[in-house]
Amino acid sequence: VLAVTAELEPIETLLVPATITQATVTHLRLAGRAGCEEFAFWSGHPLGGGVAVVTRAFHPNSSQEYGHVTVDDPNQILAMIDVVHEHDELVLCQLHTHPKEAFHSSVDDRGAFTDEPGFLSLVLPTFGSGGLSSAQAYRLTADGWQHVGCVADNGLLQVFSDVLYYGGDAWQSTDTELEQSTTLVGGA
C-alpha cells in the first residue's frame, strides 16, 4: 500500500515546510480544545541518505473513543492514498496527540498506518499545546517500534521557511513552531 516509487528507508532528517507544521499543529490543537486527541499524516519524497521532504499534510476527520482516537470512514484513507500515488509521494509520518504524556501505546503500535519499516510516528503530549518540539518520535523497524527521542533533542525535524517576506534588507520568515529548537534550513 505504502510503496509508490521507492522503498521507504529509515528517515534521520525530515525536512518540513513551516506552513505545514503550522497547519498541522493548529489542526491537532483544535480537537484538544474540546478534550479530544487528533490525527494527521504527512506525505512527501525520500531524497536518499536518510533525508526526506514533506510536501503535503492530511488532516482526516476523526472521532474520539475511550482512550484513543480513530479515523472516521476508511474511504478517506483510500482517497489519501490515491492523492499520494497521483503525486508519486509516500506517506512518511503519522502524528497524533495525547491528553497528557506522549508515548506509543499498544493501540498506537497495532493501529499505525502501515507496517512498512522506516515509517515515523510522532506523538504530541498535552493535546499539542507544546508544539512539535514537544513530540516524542517513534520509528518502525523490522523489530517493531523504536523510540527515537524527543523532537526538540533528536534533530529529526528540520523546519524550513517556505514563505518569506522582504524585511527591508533581507528575506525573512515568520516565526515557526520549531525555530528555537531546530535548524531553520536556508533561513536566518
Ligand SMILES: [Zn+2]
Ligand atoms: Zn496514542
